[in-house]
Amino acid sequence: MSIVIDNQRGKKVAELLYNSFSTMGIHGRTDMPEDITPNSVVRGSLDHILFITLTVSIDYQRDALSLWESSRKTFDNPETRYLFDPKLLHETPFRKIVDDMQKYKLSKKPQKDANIWRTVGVTFYTKWEGDPRNFLKNCNWDSPLILERLRKDTHLYNGRLVPDYPYLRGSKIGPLWLRMLRDNVGITQLRNLEKVPIPVDIHVARATLTTGVVRGSIEIRSNKMFEYIRKAWFESVKGLSVKNRPMIALDVDEPLWHLSKYGCSYRNKITGYCPVSNRCEAREFCIKGRIEIENSIVKLET
Structure with a gap:
């Protein structure tokens, strides 16, 4: 061997x-599947950051082309647009999130994907005022520290500690998110990306x-x-x-x-x-x- x-x-x-x-x-x-933004989204805006962040959080065992297309359709529909708003995710019953993520096949595993999506979104709402950039800034824009915090940060849920960023913390998705923030969103403040x-x-x-x-x-x-x-x-x-x-x-x-x-x-x-x-x-x-x-x-x- x-x-x-x-x-x-x-x-x-x-x-x-x-x-x-x-x-x-x-x-x-x-071109990459994530390069196309939803119809009304301006590159580099908070809407764009949330679109990229939440979609990539369920980018596991998925065909990328269909995932990003489903996400754009979900964003473009006024009835499902709330799924990309951390505050509204926090206020919406879980059952409705599960159902609405299935309308355009955004979720492949309805319960699991909705739980990942909601947890990531609600974390940004409760801890970072609904803006992932506040989290990045709190990490001093330091890429290795961002990845470490993604892995380690937790919150109390039903009496037990659970990850703040399920799947976004993974060895593939964490680095992928940082690359998309640089290449797609245009965030230039990220440091130490070579690591x-x-x-x-x-x-x-x-x-x-x-x-x-x-x-x-x-x-x-x-x-x-x-x-x-x-x-x-x-x-x-x-x-x-x-x-x-x-x-x-x-x-x-x-x-x-x-x-x-x-x-x-x-x-x-x-x-x-x-x-x-x-x-x-x-x-x-x-x-x-x-x-x-x-x-x-x-x-x-x-």
Whole structure:
């Protein structure tokens, strides 16, 4: 059983994918599902921040395209618009929140998703005057501290301590939220983003493995493999620069996601044959061999 992190290969892949995504696109695309705002929302406004924050809090085991489309439809309907208002979430019966989150399929797991959504929203209402920026400011805009507070902050509910930010505190969603606050909302005050790990989902994982940045012969739990992937991108971007600043791991999140979503997803898991490789921007790095990510297990023979 062996595993290799190839940082030199990672540097080349990071540079290639970032430049491709910033210009021609990857598999012809330069957009992300969260880029489109609801009809009446101004980029950078409080409405935009709450739209991004609450939607990303239930971004687990979901198809991103359908999640963000459902969220926009929910926001655009005056009858369900209240779901994005922390004060109104606090005042609305839970049963109604459950029902209204199902109108446009915003929730896949009705009780669980509504509980996550309401808890996050009500936390911002009761502790931060309904504005996530007050929380960020209280953390001195320090990204590692924000992630730590997301994980640790709790409140008393029915006699027991429960997390303030369920799922928003997760190892994927926390960093993803910070990237969206930077890239989508346009919050420039966030500091030390270079210390934030790349948000690893199945697409970022698959693209990292198919380009050979992490490779080897191993069967391993996906959460352990994700640790290797986070380390690989922390190391690989060192010394690279974009837009007159140092490149950071978060910069390759979107390019990797696109590479997998519209490319590596079609690859044969056993042989490594990919039917779209002839038009893939990263084809020179495509590695042959077995790459399976299923049921929280990664099987690698590359």
